[in-house]
Amino acid sequence: MxxxxxxxxxxxxxxxxxxxxxxxxxxxxxxxxxxxxxxxxxxxxxxxxxxxxxxxxxxxxxxxxxxxxxxxxxxxxxxxxxxxxxxxxxxxxxxxxxxxxxxxxxxxxxxxxxxxxALTDEQLAWRARIALRAEKWAEVRSSIERMSPLAKNDPAWIYWYGRAERELGSPLEAEGYFERIAGEHHFYGRLAAEELGVSLRIPSRAPLPTEEEIAEVAAIPGLKRALALYRVDMRTEATKEWLWTIRGMDDRRLLAAAELARRNEAWDRAISTADRTVLAHNFYVRYLAPYREVLAEKARARDLDEPWVLGLVRQESRFITGAKSAAGATGLMQVMRPTARWVAQRMRMRNFSWTRLSDPEFNAAVGTYYLKHVLNQSDGSPVLAAAAYNAGPTRARLWRGTAPVEGAIFAETIPFGETRDYVKKVMANTVYYAAVLGITPTPLKTRLGTVTPRRSAEGVVAMQGEPVVR
Incomplete structure (x- = not known):
């Protein structure tokens, strides 16, 4: 074992x-x-x-x-x-x-x-996933039916059970499953809503927190300590302090805490705190777009979809310019040093330095160049390109398989749990940013599209000189 x-x-x-x-x-x-x-x-x-x-x-x-x-x-x-x-x-x-x-x-x-x-939930999940790849819907349904009550109530398996019911000739039963999650704001909530023909509408913005409400949460010792720790760049300790303090807060206090974080440019805390509300929402904080001007400019220069770039940055760094991963990824778009060096050579940059990766404009320039590169290598598929950006192009090419795959199925069958979750969140973020920014909406299922098969020998050998990104 x-x-x-x-x-x-x-x-x-x-x-x-x-x-x-x-x-x-x-x-x-x-x-x-x-x-x-x-x-x-x-x-x-x-x-x-x-x-x-x-x-x-x-x-x-x-x-x-x-x-x-x-x-x-x-x-x-x-x-x-x-x-x-x-x-x-x-x-x-x-x-x-x-x-x-x-x-x-x-x-x-x-x-x-x-x-x-008896199979474990993990084994049944992979039985369902390989059945999805083969479009054997009866096996998808039977795999989900054998899961524990907790597992089968995961939004992913509620959605795919509904899809199986529809594919097997039971549209009314399918609608019942889609309705269970169609009002939820996540990847499968959106897909279920689209199956029911429901367009995306951002929830009405709750009344903004008053100055008194903001002052009240600002006086909470835990939040005061967290902000003090952020100011001295002790982000790990600050985040733990913040998360512990906001436990059990109702929606009004969460929105006030999110606004407090926004005013202090703790973008990650603002977004994540606004993300916790249950009934009273502010999606304009939940989907903040700091550095939008810089990111939009670089996206236009590379002919990239702005909401997609913002959705990726939200997942990569929560717009924290000094963010650093354990693997060494840095800045807004979490660029690795080998990737930055490779891009700098391709762009013929002068005075290249690692320290510039914390600069928003430089990081966005390097990150969008590389993102466009993997998008081109992915035949224009944003779901495949997101997987490549996170796990590396060679792995993503191997996951393409030898037959066309529906984008949602591709996302669900990514072998790496971290990348699977990442791709779903980036693509869901994309549709919400488009809605928040007032950009003409494109349904999530349309954005996911179809992932085409890999070409002969593709994915077996990495392209010469291509960087390792994760």
């Missing part, structure tokens, strides 16, 4: 806690980790021993991580016959999950090979 979860170091350490005779020798485990396919071709083991069978499972998991079909070939080529029947299901699930992550259509059949064992 640890090997399958890519926790190789933990798998090695776990051997120290097993009784003598059950632990796998470090030498043999290392040999499997270094060359799992070589091990599977000539496994010098005794399959009557549990430890040796564990080595086979580890090698299969590692092989499936790179080539699920090859792993299945080894398993069906005689190895399965040496395993007890009760072990077959767990091995098939390892193979099926790896196949689903890599969008191998046969993975749906591999889930079937596991038999009638």
């Amino acid at each position: 640890l090997i399958d979860a890519n926790l190789v170091a933990a798998a090695k350490r776990s051997m120290d806690f097993l009784p003598r005779g059950e632990a796998i020798e470090a030498r043999r485990l290392n040999a499997v980790i270094r060359a799992p396919v070589k091990f599977l071709k000539k496994p010098q083991i005794d399959l009557a021993k549990g430890a040796d069978r564990e080595l086979i499972v580890a090698a299969l998991a590692l092989t499936a991580d790179d080539d699920p079909r090859a792993a299945v070939g080894f398993w069906k080529g005689g190895l399965s016959e040496a395993f007890p029947a009760e072990d077959h299901s767990s091995v098939w699930l390892i193979l099926a999950m790896n196949g689903a992550y890599r969008h191998v259509p046969e993975a749906l059949d591999w889930f079937g090979e596991a038999g009638n064992v």
Whole structure:
């Protein structure tokens, strides 16, 4: 299980806690980790021993991580016959999950090979996702039906269950599912509303907080401490203090706190605090656009859609010019140093310096240049380009598959949870920014479009000189 979860170091350490005779020798485990396919071709083991069978499972998991079909070939080529029947299901699930992550259509059949064992919500989610890729709607529906009550009430699975019902000839039942989430302001809420023919309308702006309400929240010790910490650039500590303090606030106090943050140019806190309101809203704070003039100018220069650029920046940095990620991404558009150097060379910039990445204009120039580059490489698909911007172009090209994929299905089947969430939020942000800015609305489903198949050999080798961004 640890090997399958890519926790190789933990798998090695776990051997120290097993009784003598059950632990796998470090030498043999290392040999499997270094060359799992070589091990599977000539496994010098005794399959009557549990430890040796564990080595086979580890090698299969590692092989499936790179080539699920090859792993299945080894398993069906005689190895399965040496395993007890009760072990077959767990091995098939390892193979099926790896196949689903890599969008191998046969993975749906591999889930079937596991038999009638109870699947976890995560396994059922990936069974549903690979069924979505194959447009096998009955399997999508059955996967969601088997989820726990908590999982099946996630907006994603409410939406896809509705889609499955509609595709399977039950439009009235589908509408009932769409209606459950159509009033919610997120990716699947918007898609559900569009299925019902409901256009996006920004909620009426609640009365602005009075000066007395703002003064009241400004006097709260926790918010005073948070703002003081922001001023000395202790953002992590400031954010924790802020989040702890606004717990349990009603909508009026949240809006007052959001306005306090906006006045202090704590853009991230203003946006996130306004995002928490339940009944009384201010979407003009929820979708703030600091540095709009700079970003709009750079977007126009690169022929990029302004709401899309703002939606991406909102997700990347919440408009904090000094934002830095653990990986080293910096500034409004969270540009990595290798990316900045690559863009600077392409643009023939003079006096390039890393320190300029915190400058809004420079960061926007570099970020929009790179965003346009990945959009061009994505055949103009904003959903694919957003995935490429977050996870890297090579990964995004691999995720395109060999057949056209509906944009919403592409987003839901992205293997990386962080990138999957990122793409959904960027695309939802885009439609809300367009509405807030009074730009002619384009439905979310239209923006998502269709992701075309990758071309031959695309995604196998990164383009020469292309930067690694995440």
